[in-house]
Amino acid sequence: xxxxxxxxxxxxxxxxxxxxxxxxxxxxxxxxxxxxxxxxxxxxxxxxxxxxxxxxxxxxxxxxxxxxxxxxxxxxxxxxxxxxxxxxxxxxxxxxxxxxxxxxxxxxxxxxxxxxxxxxxxxxxxxxxxxxxxxxxxxxxxxxxxxxxxxxxxxxxxxxxxxxxxxxxxxxxx
Amino acid sequence: xxxxxxxxxxxxxxxxxxxxxxxxxxxxxxxxxxxxxxxxxxxxxxxxxxxxxxxxxxxxxxxxxxxxxxxxxxxxxxxxxxxxxxxxxxxxxxxxxxxxxxxxxxxxxxxxxxxxxxxxxxxxxxxxxxxxxxxxxxxxxxxxxxxxxxxxxxxxxxxxxxxxxxxxxxxxxxxxxxxxxxxxxxxxxxxxxxxxxxxxxxxxxxxxxxxxxxxxxxxxxxxxxxxxxxxxxxxxxxxxxxxxxxxxxxxxxxxxx
Numbered sequence: 234x235x236x237x238x239x240x241x242x243x244x245x246x247x248x249x250x251x252x253x254x255x256x257x258x259x260x261x262x263x264x265x266x267x268x269x270x271x272x273x274x275x276x277x278x279x280x281x282x283x284x285x286x287x288x289x290x291x292x293x294x295x296x297x298x299x300x301x302x303x304x305x306x307x308x309x310x311x312x313x314x315x316x317x318x319x320x321x322x323x324x325x326x327x328x329x330x331x332x333x334x335x336x337x338x339x340x341x342x343x344x345x346x347x348x349x350x351x352x353x354x355x356x357x358x359x360x361x362x363x364x365x366x367x368x369x370x371x372x373x374x375x376x377x378x379x380x381x382x383x384x385x386x387x388x389x390x391x392x393x394x395x396x397x398x399x400x401x402x403x404x405x406x407x
Numbered sequence: 408x409x410x411x412x413x414x415x416x417x418x419x420x421x422x423x424x425x426x427x428x429x430x431x432x433x434x435x436x437x438x439x440x441x442x443x444x445x446x447x448x449x450x451x452x453x454x455x456x457x458x459x460x461x462x463x464x465x466x467x468x469x470x471x472x473x474x475x476x477x478x479x480x481x482x483x484x485x486x487x488x489x490x491x492x493x494x495x496x497x498x499x500x501x502x503x504x505x506x507x508x509x510x511x512x513x514x515x516x517x518x519x520x521x522x523x524x525x526x527x528x529x530x531x532x533x534x535x536x537x538x539x540x541x542x543x544x545x546x547x548x549x550x551x552x553x554x555x556x557x558x559x560x561x562x563x564x565x566x567x568x569x570x571x572x573x574x575x576x577x578x579x580x581x582x583x584x585x586x587x588x589x590x591x592x593x594x595x596x597x598x599x600x601x602x603x604x605x606x607x608x609x610x611x612x613x614x615x616x617x618x619x620x621x622x623x624x625x626x627x628x629x630x631x632x633x634x635x636x637x638x639x640x641x642x643x644x645x646x647x648x649x650x651x652x653x654x655x656x657x658x659x660x661x662x663x664x
Contacts, residue, residue: 373412
């Protein structure tokens with residue numbers, strides 16, 4: 234067992250049972266990452282289902298790195314006091330929190346498609362057409378991956394369609 | 408499409424196939440004048456017995472209604488992310504009238520794509536919006552499908568080459584190809600340009616990083632996401648589509664109420 238794994242195992246003892254959580258979609262990355270800086274601190278649930286990465290909220294619009302650092306310092310110190318992270322881990326978190334660009338960026342997800350042409354029925358037109366149900370499922374998964382998202386189409390959502398859409402109610406066409 | 412949760416849709420050439428009145432109806436609701444199935448969709452899609460319209464905004468910055476001399480739909484849609492606004496400028500190709508029947512484009516004018524975008528950018532900046540995405544129904548032809556853009560050709564190149572340097576990302580289409588390129592703008596700086604092929608299999612999944620101080624985009628990282636392998640979780644369809652032999656059994660609730 235390497236040092237990191239041992240540390241993680243040791244800390245797991247202190248992690249309380251998952252009972253509640255304000256995080257609807259917890260960040261479940263294996264380690265705590267600030268922008269592109271990997272702190273190598275094992276990311277884990279520390280408050281209900283909320284993970285360390287969720288609580289530090291490095292991707293919110295803090296306005297200034299100072300405001301972010303004040304927040305990160307308080308959160309990590311509280312976690313340390315509650316014995317949910319070690320002093321070494323807090324040190325790692327704060328070292329990377331001070332890196333340039335951390336706490337001053339926001340990450341959004343754009344889910345984009347084009348030329349759907351009303352291909353609602355799987356297999357229609359082409360055997361590789363998965364149909365709108367699978368398409369919708371993929372969009373749903375991508376939307377769940379980041380609460381800050383937009384779904385956009387670059388045109389030809391409709392028209393020049395296989396028969397089912399042309400036949401179906403014009404009500405549902407857009 | 409309302410239940411998929413789309414935010415904005417650029418109008419393409421096929422959107423105007425049946426003319427401006429029909430296109431306006433698809434956005435705003437109401438029943439089709441002759442279609443026997445009109446007004447018979449899911450209850451969620453109806454309002455007082457008629458189609459209630461699209462939940463998402465149609466965008467057409469370069470499509471002008473000749474009768475009113477205003478754009479048929481808004482040219483730009485703005486979405487706020489924790490207080491930071493991102494503008495989506497939507498448009499079709501200027502050459503739409505050359506590929507759609509005259510009845511479809513009657514009473515509509517289609518303006519130059521580059522001039523339209525470049526005129527809008529200073530207006531957006533005046534409103535404090537620094538992040539600008541162009542949704543354009545015009546595209547390019549890569550030499551390698553889904554690959555990088557060595558040797559890409561097509562109208563999208565000239566368009567992006569002419570764009571204002573404040574445009575951060577171009578989401579294109581029309582050519583039914585898959586690409587993820589960097590093309591230089593009017594200032595010679597590379598701009599990310601994507602297209603996600605055709606029909607349902609492919610999506611562009613773009614992670615955009617915005618600097619919260621400048622409110623501007625610092626990076627856009629697209630990946631291609633395939634929906635072909637996704638499990639079917641949404642199959643509730645009006646009975647008259649009669650796909651029961653093709654679609655798998657339905658789960659109790661639709662994707663999104």
